[in-house]
Amino acid sequence: DTAVSQTPKYLVTQMGNDKSIKCEQNLGHDTMYWYKQDSKKFLKIMFSYNNKELIINETVPNRFSPKSPDKAHLNLHINSLELGDSAVYFCASSQEPGTSTDTQYFGPGTRLTVL
Amino acid sequence: DAKTTQPPSMDCAEGRAANLPCNHSTISGNEYVYWYRQIHSQGPQYIIHGLKNNETNEMASLIITEDRKSSTLILPHATLRDTAVYYCIVRLANAGGTSYGKLTFGQGTILTVHP
Numbered sequence: 001d002t003a004v005s006q007t008p009k010y011l012v013t014q015m016g017n018d019k020s021i022k023c024e025q026n027l028g029h030d031t032m033y034w035y036k037q038d039s040k041k042f043l044k045i046m047f048s049y050n051n052k053e054l055i056i057n058e059t060v061p062n063r064f065s066p067k068s069p070d071k072a073h074l075n076l077h078i079n080s081l082e083l084g085d086s087a088v089y090f091c092a093s094s095q096e097p098g099t100s101t102d103t104q105y106f107g108p109g110t111r112l113t114v115l
Numbered sequence: 116d117a118k119t120t121q122p123p124s125m126d127c128a129e130g131r132a133a134n135l136p137c138n139h140s141t142i143s144g145n146e147y148v149y150w151y152r153q154i155h156s157q158g159p160q161y162i163i164h165g166l167k168n169n170e171t172n173e174m175a176s177l178i179i180t181e182d183r184k185s186s187t188l189i190l191p192h193a194t195l196r197d198t199a200v201y202y203c204i205v206r207l208a209n210a211g212g213t214s215y216g217k218l219t220f221g222q223g224t225i226l227t228v229h230p
Binding site (some may be wrong): 045 | 133151156157159160161164200202216217218219220222
C-alpha cells in the first residue's frame, strides 16, 4: 500500500501552460506539504496545510496555488509555467508537525520539465 | 533552526559500519537532531531523531555528543541499498507558527557503499 502517492510521476510541458500535480496520503495524517527540489538538488519547503488550512507559504510565487479538498489530498496547481519551475516536486505528510515526534512521509516525487 | 555542516561525500565498504558526522554547533536546548536520507530518484525517508540521549532503531543509531554540538549517524552494517544522500536537520521540538512542521534540508552527505 502506498502511503503518499503523487500523479503524474513525470510531466513535460511548454512554457506558459497551466498544470496540476496531485497528492494523496492514506496515513490519516492532518498535515501535508509540498517541497521543491531543484537541479542542484536543494530540497526546500513550499507549503504546508493542516486540516485543509494553509500554514506555511515560503514566499512562493502566486502562480503556485495549493488546493486541499480534504485532509487526505493536497494538489499543486501551477499557472503560466516558466523554465525555472523545472524541478522535482515532493509531497509529504505528517501527523504531529511541530512536535518532537513528528515524522514526515514523502511521496515518490513528480519530475516537472518546462520546455 | 540551527545550521548543520556535513561532509559532502563519504565511502563505506559493504558490511562495515557507516559513520556519518554532523556538526550543529549553534544548536539550542529545545532543538532536536533529525536524520533523513534520499535514495536516488526517491522521496526523502525518515531515519531517526534525538534530543540529547543516544537513540537506536531498526535502521540506525544516533550518537549525540554531551555538549550537543555534533552528532553521528551510524548504519551498523551498510549495504549497497544504503547508498543515498543523508541529511542532518536540526529543528525546534515544538515549532509553531510559520515553522510548523518545517524541515530545512542542507546539502547532505552522499554516502556511497561499495562491494
